[in-house]
Amino acid sequence: MTTDDESSSGESVLSVSDSARPVSGVTDPGPFSAETGGIDLFGVLFDPTATGWATDVSEYAGRIDRFGVVTGHDDVSAGLSALPDSLRESATTVSAEGPRSLGEIGIRVSETLSEGGDVRNSRLVFVDGFEQVLADTSLQTTFRFLHILVESTAFTDAVLHxxxxxxxxxxxAVETVAELFDTVIDERAQSL
Structure with a gap:
């Protein structure tokens, strides 16, 4: 596990930050900093009111070839409202609720990553509001879900953030799940 800001294909990044601070680098880890090439972007939103990630995503709107969102709740409109119209209209959205939602979300992410797309594109899976999962789900279930997510993104050379x-x-619990990631960025320490 490292604490660098640079990420490469197949790497997993955990960004720990206070809710008042925006998460930096959601769409700009290593492979996404190049000015050319497309991006396949897949978001998993656990907080129905989260819109901060949309600012980072919007910055790369012209480069995003495939865009999908899976939510752990039934209303994705708040999370998508801050996106440019072109992304909002082209987004593939799926809601996964109930006791099996983590499993359904994991399946959706794996399916999307294995669907292909342009092999030259950089791939990013971002997960926003993961504190909701830690609060509402057993540590064992959460750890298993993250382990599968880390493995499936690594297998497809995607970056997981x-x-x-x-x-x-x-x-x-935070320390336990952090062990699964290649890189941990603690933005709380950077703001001191």
């Missing part, structure tokens, strides 16, 4: 606001989360 998970954002987490640790306030209200068990510190030990």
């Amino acid at each position: 998970v954002s987490l606001d640790p306030e209200g989360c068990d510190a030990r």
Whole structure:
């Protein structure tokens, strides 16, 4: 596990930041910083009111070839409202709720990554509001879900970027899930 800001294909990144701070680098880890080439972008939103990620996504709207969103709730409109019309209209959205939602979300992400697209494109799976999962799901289930997500993104050379606001989360649970990631960026420490 490293603490660099640079990410490469197949890498997983956990970004820990206070809710008041925007998550930086959601769409700009290593392979996405080049000015050419397309991006296949897939978002997993656990917080129905989250819109901060949309600012980062919007910056790359002209380069996004495939865009999909899976939510852990039934209303995706708030999360998509801050996006440019072109992205909002082209987004493939799926809601996965209930006791099996983590499994359904994992399946949707794996299916999307294996669907192909342009092999020259960079791929990014971003997960926003992961603190909701830590608060509502057992640590064992959460760990298993993240392990599968990390493995499936690595297998397809995608970058996985998970954002987490640790306030209200068990510190030990945060440390446990952090072990799964190649890189942990603790933006709380950077703001001191």
